[in-house]
Amino acid sequence: MEIAKAARKAANTLKTLSNDKRTSALKAIHDHLRDHKDIILESNRLDLQLAEQADLSPALIKRLDLNKGDKFDVMLQGVLDVAALEDPVGRQSILRELDDGLVLERVASPVGVLLVIFEARPEVIANIGALAIKSGNAAILKGGKESSHTFQSMAEVIRTALAKTSVPTDSLQLIATREKVADLLHCDKYIDMVIPRGSNELVRSIKRSTTIPVLGHADGICSIYANKDATAEMAAEIIVDSKTNYPAGCNAVETVLIHQDTQFDVLRSILVALLDAGVTVKLEHNLYTRAREALPDEPKIVEAAEEDFDTEFLALTVAVKYVESLQEAIDHINEHGSHHTDCIITENALDAAAFQKGVDSAGVFWNASTRFADGYRYGFGTEVGISTNKLHARGPVGLEGLMSYQYLLKGKGHIAGNYVGAGGNRHFTHKDL
Structure with a gap:
């Protein structure tokens, strides 16, 4: 519960920060991850060794491996790609005059607090972290035990980077136990969206265990x-x-x-x-x-x-x-x-x-x-995952999928009682500006 409360408080601050401050935080994360690459990859090799000893599935081991090819460097570039994207916060989608001096505006706003639960895929920490901060959302991340050493190394690096920026360190929190996840899945007062990334069993289990909206897919057939x-x-x-x-x-x-x-x-x-x-x-x-x-x-x-x-x-x-x-x-x-x-x-x-x-x-x-079918290839910078949902977000989910919107109304002492439908005889103009 305290983790969720801290995330909500951080989200309320984060969404008010300028794009420059959020972008600077992403560059700090990128630089710290780059400078600590050897330490992170050494932790990853330990996780891989333990995964092989535990006879985990080849598919899971492939997801876990950050040492393979240019995977680490692609992860780093993904952070910079997100940093370079246009600021999604406050983007206007409606500007409409309801009547003389009464103007309605619809603007993009962050979803709020994300709970991200994943197996293997340690790059998710950087991917989700970058997208969350850029979009003004706080995120609580839970990695699988098979990636625990990599997870811990990256978590320490990222929190150190955030401590030197205007972004609250609680904007990205990392948890290690299943018990904490079970508690957080009931914190619908503070957490707005759950994003599971991993096996079919993980996704289905999460969907059965929470009333918080879940974004993701169980299968990729x-x-x-x-x-x-x-x-x-x-x-x-x-x-x-x-x-x-x-x-x-x-x-x-x-x-x-x-x-x-x-x-x-x-x-x-x-x-x-x-x-x-x-x-x-x-x-x-x-x-x-x-x-x-x-x-x-x-x-x-x-x-x-x-x-x-x-x-x-x-x-x-x-x-x-x-x-x-x-x-x-x-x-x-x-x-x-x-x-x-x-x-x-x-x-x-x-x-x-x-x-x-x-x-x-x-x-x-x-x-x-x-x-x-990938957020990076679609030009989203990176993605939080692929959604097969039809409501809110579908397909590779980047910044846009982490945004909601607000209606802002500006008047000059207008009251509803003067208008048709609420007791008055005045009509709306409904003129798009």
């Missing part, structure tokens, strides 16, 4: 439909990238649908490209029979079970099936997908338009990898 006119080269490249670029990502493809009239050389190209990339391909019965005839000795071709088309593999595995029509592909995705991100591969603009209108997902792509 993304599908790609290859239309009957799809070319072999494009289909193979898009599908392989969507599956193998980062298999543990929620925007990786898990199901491939292929029109039954597609030329077999296109199907073969897709299968061979996936197999060459080390992907296990689970094929529905009819497709499996055809593939076995063409590739009889391939061990990574297996027959799919019905539940494979409702599965988020988060690994180098994909389920593939024939469909009889574009409409069947749309119906399958709406029934078995998770409303995250789906794609059609086609040269037919009418079919693409029908697919993009018919598929009920946050992202619906045409001839592009599902891996583009």
Whole structure:
């Protein structure tokens, strides 16, 4: 409770600070993280070692790894990208004269206090922290025990950075125990939004445990439909990238649908490209029979079970099936997908338009990898996560998704009783300025 109260107090101060002060705090965080990179990565290597000893899933270990490639530097750049974004606080969306001297304004305002609960993904601390401060929100962060050493190192660095700025240090608070999370999930008086990032079990558990609005998604069952006119080269490249670029990502493809009239050389190209990339391909019965005839000795071709088309593999595995029509592909995705991100591969603009209108997902792509579903790639600077909700925010959630709005009314002694509907005879002008 005290943590939530402190966050609310910090949020009330933070939202009044100028954009320059909030941006300066982000640059301080960036610089401190950069200067302490070696210490943070050493802590991360310890977490990775312990995760491997505990035999945690490969998907979770990949999310945990900050040492891989340029992941740390991308995280740092994300902080600067957010700092450079236009100030979202106070952005005007309505300016309307209700009557002479009575003017209504709608402006963007912070949501308030965010509770962010995540597994692995230590970069979430920097991502969420940057977005929260830039948007004038306070955030309480809870990392998983598998990232505890990395989490602690980054937390100390960030709080040290904030202590040298105008932003209250309680604007970003970090907690370590599940018991504190359980208490905070009941603090709807002080916490405005919960953002879970992690496994399906985590997200579903959070949704069951709180009355606070939850922003996020439980599954990332993304599908790609290859239309009957799809070319072999494009289909193979898009599908392989969507599956193998980062298999543990929620925007990786898990199901491939292929029109039954597609030329077999296109199907073969897709299968061979996936197999060459080390992907296990689970094929529905009819497709499996055809593939076995063409590739009889391939061990990574297996027959799919019905539940494979409702599965988020988060690994180098994909389920593939024939469909009889574009409409069947749309119906399958709406029934078995998770409303995250789906794609059609086609040269037919009418079919693409029908697919993009018919598929009920946050992202619906045409001839592009599902891996583009990402706040950084959308130009949001970074993201707090991907939402499959339809209310408030949908898709990759950046600054805009962390904003609400207020109505500001300025009058000159106006009273409602003078107007029609409240006892008077004066009419509103309702003139947009």
